[in-house]
Amino acid sequence: MEPRVRVHRLAEQVADRIRAQIISGELADGDPLPKADELIRRYQVSAPTLREAMRILEAEGLITVRRGRLGGAVVHRPSPANLGYNLGLVLAAQRSGIGDVAAALRHVEPACAALCAARGDRAHTVVPRLRELHEEYLASIGDLPTVVGVSRRFHEALVSLCGNPPLIVLAGALEALWSSHEEGWASRTEPRGVPLSQREESGAVHGRILELIEAGESEAVHQLVAAHLASAQRNPQPVGSLAIDLTLLRELMLPPGEAGEAY
Template sequence: MAEPTIQFRRLAEQVADQLRRRILSGELADGSILPKEDELLREFPVSKPSLREAMRILEAEGLLRVRRGKLGGAVVRRPTAANVAYTIGLVLGSQEVGLSDVGRALLRVEPACAALCAERTDRERAVVPTLRALHDEAVAVVEDLALVTAASRRYHEALVANCGNQTMIILAGALEMLWSAHETSWSSRVADGSIVPLAERLAVLEDHRQVIDAIAAGDGRRAHDLSAAHLVDAQHYPGSAGVVDPTMVRAWQPDH
């Protein structure tokens, strides 16, 4: 009796493999709707249970979002750093890993991203304007704790996103998203903004400015060291003592 089950899963995985390749290559565009079940069955000579199992495989991987009802269908979702962040968050959360552990990892990888930004030959065009614009945005809203926290997190995310190394962008970016989701959620719930004094917020933004200047000068070592020193001071906000909660990534990402 075992052989039919093995065959059933093998066929389902073959269909999932083919559809996965199309999604990752962009042949099936992000946000597009997969053909109806009857059309897929004409293309793939498998049974309905095998096809539906293939859909469940891709849905579990986050590559499809199945909508039910009259407007139903399987919506293509290309993988993003947010997917990675959520998956990492699930693993860390299941092991009750503290958010401070994520912070210690960021202490290693974010300064490396700052150095990579400084090493880019096109940094004056592709990196520095973005970082300066985000810095100016944060300075403009520094008196509002929630707004300046959100703007500050965008600076940190951009530091990673513009480092030029795709592997670091995905891996470090996932860690940044985990941290951003928690810190932004915390700041939006704080009724008394004085818990982080204005002088402390300005000092944080001055750290950002110095890192940006080092990147603009092409000084990778200084950008690395300034970024590391800043993170040691900046990661001690009151909400950083909790356990990683991946649901915060899902709640925070749509409006981000």
């Protein structure tokens, strides 16, 4: 048993050092890790130890191992999407449904919108991005999958631009989890499933949200976003199904790997 314990401890040490480089930004998002031979020389470990270290980092969502002849590993900085994936797994294990995620968002997203409106620098940090997304929404309103994606980005921006890092991470994980389901649902739905008039109504509300944030009306935008979510959220699963779809989580949140062996 002792050799196996030693390998595991060495693997954790290698994973710790690479993880620290990712967290610090020394390794940027999308950077390739050095090839296995170089990492083995750098850390003075065996191939099995390096493979175990790679498995640890991949399980944490910090790298994707691309397998096969041209394989290697690519860095992924931690993100709300990563947290959303793990959150989805926990909620699924607890038999919690996607409807519970929607209910949570109805509480936290209005608070984020209110913080956006309270930002003293909102004129150049918040408003331009929301206006860009609103205009993109109106331009793509005839294409259901596209407009749903733009709508989700608008709502995600209300979170990501609120200025409170812990809330951005926590609410962003919920947004990522909900978005993966809503966009998957939209791709399987006929355009007539959401009438154009309903999409136009949502676009008008987005415009009003933008106006209130620009004017600094925190309380009013909180109320409007809460009311909008209560009326606009719909179950993105087939009728009768409320379960969290783990397939959607995997496909839409984590980069896919390829078959084979790299490390």
